[in-house]
Amino acid sequence: MHLNAERSRTARRGAALVAGAALAATAIGTGTAAAEPVTTTLGYTCDFPLIGKGPVSTDIAVTLPDSAVAGQPIEATDFSAAVTVPEDTVNGFDLVGAATVEGSATVTAVVTDGAGAAQDVVIQDLPVPSTPIPDSGPLVVTAAGPVPAVTPAAAGAATVSVADSFTAKLTPKKTDGSGTLLGTFDLTCTVDPGQDLVLGTVAVTEAAVAHRS
Numbered sequence: 001m002h003l004n005a006e007r008s009r010t011a012r013r014g015a016a017l018v019a020g021a022a023l024a025a026t027a028i029g030t031g032t033a034a035a036e037p038v039t040t041t042l043g044y045t046c047d048f049p050l051i052g053k054g055p056v057s058t059d060i061a062v063t064l065p066d067s068a069v070a071g072q073p074i075e076a077t078d079f080s081a082a083v084t085v086p087e088d089t090v091n092g093f094d095l096v097g098a099a100t101v102e103g104s105a106t107v108t109a110v111v112t113d114g115a116g117a118a119q120d121v122v123i124q125d126l127p128v129p130s131t132p133i134p135d136s137g138p139l140v141v142t143a144a145g146p147v148p149a150v151t152p153a154a155a156g157a158a159t160v161s162v163a164d165s166f167t168a169k170l171t172p173k174k175t176d177g178s179g180t181l182l183g184t185f186d187l188t189c190t191v192d193p194g195q196d197l198v199l200g201t202v203a204v205t206e207a208a209v210a211h212r213s
Contacts, residue, residue, distance in 0.1 A: 037063040037078060038200045042162065044083075046189035049182055051092040056189060057084045060199070062147070064160055067203045070113075073149035074202060076160070079123060080144035081107060083189075090139045096180035098172035102130040103184070105143040108163035114156015114204055120163070121150050128168065143168075158202045165190045 039061045048054050059082040068074040093101065105128055109121040126143035133139055152158045168187040172180045191197065 037061055040162075040196075040199060042195055042197070043192040044166070044189040045192060046187055048089060048092060048187065049185050050095060051089060054089040055086065055192075056089075058082065058166075058189075059084075060162060062199060064200045065202055067205065068152060068158070069207050070152055070155045070204050071207050073151045074158075074204075075149040076109075076121075076147040079107075079126075079147050080142060081105065081126070081166070082140055082142045085139040085141070087137055090133060090137075093133050093139075093172055096172060096182050097174050098133055098180050098182075099175040100130045100132055101128075101139070101141065101170055101172045103128045103168060103170035105166060105168040107143070107166045109147070109199070110161045110163055111150050111152065112159045112161070113152040113154045114158060115154035117153060119150050121148055123147055128170065130173075133172070152202075152204045155204050155206045158204050160199045160202065161197045162191070162199060164197070 039059065041057060041059050044056050044058055045053050046056050061078065061080050062076050063078040064076050065074050104125045106125065107123045109123070110118050111121055112118045123145065126145040128141050128143045131139070131141045166189050168189070169184060170187055171184040172182055174180060
């Protein structure tokens with residue numbers, strides 16, 4: 001009995017060590033370590049067709065790597081942006097008989113490395129699934145998708161920020177699935193001034209130098 005119990009404990013320890021080694025190898029191979037997701041809410045002003053400029057609130061969520069190595073690519077994950085359009089603006093869709101809206105969005109982040117060099121990370125064509133337009137109250141549309149990798153050139157604290165605008169290509173549709181007088185329109189939204197656009201920072205270290213024996 002004692003021998004079997006000891007073998008079981010040994011097997012569990014071995015499995016844990018293997019799993020830990022696999023996770024470590026994954027982190028080292030990508031030059032990153034995982035971290036908790038970060039969220040922020042920002043106000044934008046969008047230029048809507050028919051009704052003109054109107055405010056929206058955008059909830060942004062993304063998981064940034066906890067650490068990285070200079071010269072190796074890093075990649076954020078689990079990006080999403082939920083845009084809340086107020087009721088007064090939503091009422092504009094009633095003018096064209098729209099029942100749903102769908103399309104895509106393009107969002108840009110800015111990564112500034114420890115030496116102050118900034119790189120744009122363009123998250124293109126994030127799908128906006130077909131979303132019912134409510135009879136009353138705000139409309140919430142969400143875009144989510146993968147984030148391109150970026151390679152910091154210098155060690156130090158790399159800052160990840162949201163760019164000052166995003167764009168969308170939207171198609172409102174009637175109940176029968178046909179289009180409206182708006183067709184597919186381009187929407188540009190600019191962040192309202194006075195807001196903190198920083199999502200977080202990533203600790204970037206120098207790459208290890210191999211020493212010859």
